[in-house]
Amino acid sequence: MTDKEPVIRVENLCKKFGPFTALNGVNLAIQAGEVHALLGDNGAGKSTLIKILSGVLQPTDGTIFVDGVPTNFRSPRDASAAGIGTVYQDLALSQLSSVTRNFFLGREITIGSGPFGVMKIKEMDRITHDEMQKIGIDISDPTQSVGTMSGGQRQTLAIARAIYFGARVLILDEPTSALGQKQQMEVLKTIRRVRGLGNIAIILITHNEIHSQLVADRYTFLSLGEVIGTGAKDELESRDIRRLMAGGADIADLAEELAKV
Amino acid sequence: MSEASGVATSAAQRTESDRLVKHGRIRALLHRPEIGAFAGMAFILIFLAIVAGNVVYNPLGIKNNHGIISQLGIISIGACLLMIAGEFDLSIGSMIGFSGMCMALMLKWGLPFGLGEATPMAAFFITLALTLTIGWLIGTIVVRSGLSSFIVTLGFLFVLRGSTEVGFRTFNQGSTQISGLPDFKQTDWFAYLFGGDAFKWVFDLLFSFGWNVNRSGDQWVPGLDAKVGWWIIIALAAYFVLSRTKLGNWIYATGDNKEAARANGVPVNQVKIGLFMFTAFCATIFAASQVFDTNTADAAKGNLKELEAIAAAVVGGAILTGGFGTVVGVIFGAVIFGLVQNSVFYISWIDGSYYRVFLGSVLLVAAFTNENIRKRITGGI
Numbered sequence: 001m002t003d004k005e006p007v008i009r010v011e012n013l014c015k016k017f018g019p020f021t022a023l024n025g026v027n028l029a030i031q032a033g034e035v036h037a038l039l040g041d042n043g044a045g046k047s048t049l050i051k052i053l054s055g056v057l058q059p060t061d062g063t064i065f066v067d068g069v070p071t072n073f074r075s076p077r078d079a080s081a082a083g084i085g086t087v088y089q090d091l092a093l094s095q096l097s098s099v100t101r102n103f104f105l106g107r108e109i110t111i112g113s114g115p116f117g118v119m120k121i122k123e124m125d126r127i128t129h130d131e132m133q134k135i136g137i138d139i140s141d142p143t144q145s146v147g148t149m150s151g152g153q154r155q156t157l158a159i160a161r162a163i164y165f166g167a168r169v170l171i172l173d174e175p176t177s178a179l180g181q182k183q184q185m186e187v188l189k190t191i192r193r194v195r196g197l198g199n200i201a202i203i204l205i206t207h208n209e210i211h212s213q214l215v216a217d218r219y220t221f222l223s224l225g226e227v228i229g230t231g232a233k234d235e236l237e238s239r240d241i242r243r244l245m246a247g248g249a250d251i252a253d254l255a256e257e258l259a260k261v
Numbered sequence: 262m263s264e265a266s267g268v269a270t271s272a273a274q275r276t277e278s279d280r281l282v283k284h285g286r287i288r289a290l291l292h293r294p295e296i297g298a299f300a301g302m303a304f305i306l307i308f309l310a311i312v313a314g315n316v317v318y319n320p321l322g323i324k325n326n327h328g329i330i331s332q333l334g335i336i337s338i339g340a341c342l343l344m345i346a347g348e349f350d351l352s353i354g355s356m357i358g359f360s361g362m363c364m365a366l367m368l369k370w371g372l373p374f375g376l377g378e379a380t381p382m383a384a385f386f387i388t389l390a391l392t393l394t395i396g397w398l399i400g401t402i403v404v405r406s407g408l409s410s411f412i413v414t415l416g417f418l419f420v421l422r423g424s425t426e427v428g429f430r431t432f433n434q435g436s437t438q439i440s441g442l443p444d445f446k447q448t449d450w451f452a453y454l455f456g457g458d459a460f461k462w463v464f465d466l467l468f469s470f471g472w473n474v475n476r477s478g479d480q481w482v483p484g485l486d487a488k489v490g491w492w493i494i495i496a497l498a499a500y501f502v503l504s505r506t507k508l509g510n511w512i513y514a515t516g517d518n519k520e521a522a523r524a525n526g527v528p529v530n531q532v533k534i535g536l537f538m539f540t541a542f543c544a545t546i547f548a549a550s551q552v553f554d555t556n557t558a559d560a561a562k563g564n565l566k567e568l569e570a571i572a573a574a575v576v577g578g579a580i581l582t583g584g585f586g587t588v589v590g591v592i593f594g595a596v597i598f599g600l601v602q603n604s605v606f607y608i609s610w611i612d613g614s615y616y617r618v619f620l621g622s623v624l625l626v627a628a629f630t631n632e633n634i635r636k637r638i639t640g641g642i
């Protein structure tokens with residue numbers, strides 16, 4: 001562990017749904033400028049953990065520290081005010097509206113306040129273009145509708161929007177899962193560029209071991225609601241990663257199991 | 262700085278954004294969603310000029326056409342904005358009948374609770390307060406219950422129409438119509454705003470050029486109906502709000518992806534409730550221009566108008582699932598339907614009922630076209 005204070009640290013996080021224990025004492029530290037891959041099988045507790053971090057759920061026990069200060073997120077609004085931006089799989093975009101209108105949806109730059117404030121469309125177009133270019137996509141026409149963009153470009157739009165509006169921690173929920181090979185690479189490049197900005201921490205939830213090895217600096221493995229392994233990239237062998245992702249089972253074990261069928 | 266060969270770089274430098282071909286201005290204009298409605302309107306205008314130009318485009322014909330078009334235009338703008346936000350209002354027609362009744366009853370029998378004579382202004386604003394409240398109620402029921410607005414407003418279609426008939430019978434000595442109200446537009450400036458003339462100067466100018474002349478040599482038509490002015494004002498305001506303001510962005514987002522809009526902090530419910538109030542406002546303006554123009558009201562006024570308004574919005578490019586549509590398109594849609602509705606009466610060899618055949622056919626063609634446009638946009642890559 002580095003001695004820098006993590007942007008987000010969780011200690012002994014527990015979440016119970018009635019008799020079911022979703023998370024059982026999870027510890028995690030997220031550093032700025034790092035990609036932290038959160039790996040684990042279905043049902044390991046990944047989504048519960050990110051829902052707590054983004055303020056959707058409240059923990060049963062344990063503490064979240066933001067910049068070392070213990071913090072309570074009562075709602076998603078609290079979390080985004082603390083600089084945590086979550087990019088969900090459905091991305092929260094309007095397909096028929098333009099890129100700019102999506103980028104600024106709900107936070108339009110206007111002359112005059114209130115709903116009848118007049119949008120400064122030129123300025124909004126320019127910012128949208130510049131912010132997306134910063135993380136690698138040059139959209140020639142910010143007035144094109146989001147429906148005409150590729151899945152990878154849409155991810156970039158959602159990420160650029162979160163960063164522009166103050167996210168210091170980006171939670172990416174399986175950003176590559178629904179995409180084709182080439183677009184997956186686009187998204188990984190985007191993640192790289194965001195990491196290159198240096199001041200933003202990324203929590204990457206993924207099922208894909210190869211993708212996590214390509215971009216992650218640090219790994220945390222969850223299984224049945226507990227952390228079963230954590231470490232920096234250079235401390236872990238890809239064989240370990242594969243074993244831990246499967247919840248501790250070796251790939252050789254899996255092959256053996258398959259052979260029995 | 263690498264100096265790769267030309268072929269290799271051109272392939273390597275091709276990016277995703279290059280796949281969306283940029284076209285010139287004319288091409289962009291042809292791809293606008295309103296182009297179909299515009300072509301339809303142009304066709305109708307030319308067709309009428311050929312078969313009945315002398316009656317459709319004489320001063321009286323122009324006045325009458327504009328009257329019908331602007332009436333439909335006013336309510337179809339309300340219907341269009343609501344449709345963009347993903348909801349329907351089937352109660353517009355009944356709301357017209359209801360607000361016409363309220364105004365006429367007050368003008369004839371005085372203010373409620375024996376508060377004395379009603380001025381046109383008082384009658385209008387009391388009615389408006391009532392209809393806006395009903396619009397608010399409809400919107401609140403829709404967003405709170407999560408029921409389809411189709412059902413909720415269908416309920417209000419019946420409730421309001423029935424209330425209108427009951428109201429007439431109760432307060433108007435059993436009769437469901439009022440006629441022969443004093444001609445307020447001659448004496449009261451407020452009534453003149455709704456029932457008087459607009460664009461008189463244009464018709465004065467035409468007269469001075471020797472065109473707008475009747476058989477006895479005097480000026481024939483004084484001007485257009487005042488409702489044409491209202492249509493233009495409402496259309497300009499709606500255009501501005503939709504394309505330029507924050508609220509416009511919220512309306513599109515609400516209809517397109519409600520959850521996304523909500524996640525980004527858009528007050529989705531308030532937007533919808535506000536638009537239900539706006540359609541009630543449009544229906545009230547429609548009724549006021551009718552009452553103060555003809556000095557009559559009856560319980561059947563506005564019947565089926567909600568469907569014509571929705572049809573005009575669809576022809577103008579709005580899609581039923583929301584998120585798409587423009588004010589310019591709905592203006593073209595209103596012109597198409599208003600013009601045809603009025604003109605079939607001029608052309609003796611066309612049975613007037615062909616208007617409905619026409620309306621239905623155009624509606625279907627427009628709906629297919631809109632669906633293709635939507636697929637082209639969302640199908641994307």
